[in-house]
Amino acid sequence: MEFASQRHSAEDFMAVQELFHSRKWTDGLPVVPPTPEAVAACLEWTMMTPDHLVGIEPVRARSITAEKLAVNAVMAGCLPMHFPVVVAAFTAMLQDPFLLHGATASTGGAAILIVVNGPIRTELGMSGSFNALGASDRATSAIGRAVRLALYNLMDVRPGDVDRSTLGHPGKFSYCLAEDEENTPWLPLAEEYGVPEHASGVTVMAAGAPRQLMNEWTTEPAEILDTFAAEIKASMRHYSIWPGNYAIIVPPQLRDHFNAAGWSKADIRNYMFEKARVLRRDWADCGKGAVVGDRGDREYAGLSAPEDLLVIAAGGPAGGFGAVIPPWYGNKSRAVTMAIGACVDCDV
Amino acid sequence: MSLEILDPTYGGGTAPFAMAGRLESLRGKTVGVISNGKKGTRPFFSALERELLETFGVASVERLTKSNYSAPADREIMAAAGHWDAAFAGIGD
Numbered sequence: 001m002e003f004a005s006q007r008h009s010a011e012d013f014m015a016v017q018e019l020f021h022s023r024k025w026t027d028g029l030p031v032v033p034p035t036p037e038a039v040a041a042c043l044e045w046t047m048m049t050p051d052h053l054v055g056i057e058p059v060r061a062r063s064i065t066a067e068k069l070a071v072n073a074v075m076a077g078c079l080p081m082h083f084p085v086v087v088a089a090f091t092a093m094l095q096d097p098f099l100l101h102g103a104t105a106s107t108g109g110a111a112i113l114i115v116v117n118g119p120i121r122t123e124l125g126m127s128g129s130f131n132a133l134g135a136s137d138r139a140t141s142a143i144g145r146a147v148r149l150a151l152y153n154l155m156d157v158r159p160g161d162v163d164r165s166t167l168g169h170p171g172k173f174s175y176c177l178a179e180d181e182e183n184t185p186w187l188p189l190a191e192e193y194g195v196p197e198h199a200s201g202v203t204v205m206a207a208g209a210p211r212q213l214m215n216e217w218t219t220e221p222a223e224i225l226d227t228f229a230a231e232i233k234a235s236m237r238h239y240s241i242w243p244g245n246y247a248i249i250v251p252p253q254l255r256d257h258f259n260a261a262g263w264s265k266a267d268i269r270n271y272m273f274e275k276a277r278v279l280r281r282d283w284a285d286c287g288k289g290a291v292v293g294d295r296g297d298r299e300y301a302g303l304s305a306p307e308d309l310l311v312i313a314a315g316g317p318a319g320g321f322g323a324v325i326p327p328w329y330g331n332k333s334r335a336v337t338m339a340i341g342a343c344v345d346c347d348v
Numbered sequence: 349m350s351l352e353i354l355d356p357t358y359g360g361g362t363a364p365f366a367m368a369g370r371l372e373s374l375r376g377k378t379v380g381v382i383s384n385g386k387k388g389t390r391p392f393f394s395a396l397e398r399e400l401l402e403t404f405g406v407a408s409v410e411r412l413t414k415s416n417y418s419a420p421a422d423r424e425i426m427a428a429a430g431h432w433d434a435a436f437a438g439i440g441d
Contacts, residue, residue: 333418
């Protein structure tokens, strides 16, 4: 296989690490050496040539090839079988509504949340159960990191370079989870957003850090959702009042109550659309009185429409812990869902 | 045993661009200001506009604001820029 990338040589594994660290090609953690053989294995798995165009980043007009994406995926620890998810996630990120440059350059410090659906989850051993948001398994860790390293090396999204984040958050190492489709009657997230039934899909969202919540003192769906809505309202008061995609992670213990009452994801979205609202004067209680002005009674919705809410089933079997994942900044970036293994803009 | 590894960085070509020609003077010229729309730009660009008009003798200043401060300038702004003699693009928080 012919590669366009420049080739380097290093004496041994440790020399590779020092080379990559010295050139700021990694995130501070060790990398798997991207040998031509390892990169070729990723490309062969996806039946892509090295010059296959994954997409073009619209602001800086950078063409992202399968070869370069594979180099970074290998570095992150991906196996060849993980690579289709990396390709789909990056393809989704390059779509205009995602606004990749803004989302990764902003002082707001968002990371790329990747949600995986469909049969590929089980093929890759992805788990949407224990520790779903924190290094639950090899595939989710490596795929999330691959996207981050590709941003480093293909878009210069390094701290202080294109990445101007004031704080960032730990999700920037890896922020990938698989939905727990086996333990819920709910529609998978990707299917709700257009991926055919039984196909695999990925959803990407420019996202803040997860905000964990707990409610183990009720079985009423509305009361449980009031806790989620309270967390969204807190984010609107403390961070950004503007509406956008929010994701909520609902664990099995809480899902049991929705299932018993017959609540679908659509029911949850409709309820949250009505409940996740604040008044501008609420800012006065948290030190932002200076910007309340004469519009204190104006109401702000956290969601522009019910469909803005991504409802995700994930988490270990015990514990009434859920999470709200806020958007980077309102509607400036939109979550994008894409089928895995599908061709974008192909004439078929 | 040495390892051969592939370079992970972009390495491709980037869209060519060059610095615009410098003006001898701003006097009598039309100057555009592209604001990213953040609150902090308002007093800053107002002060800049005063300076341009009062100190440098600029004929007119057109201030346009992007619809999304995290995205490139809108097509309307780029079209307007076609009749400017000079432009300021600035960010503010």
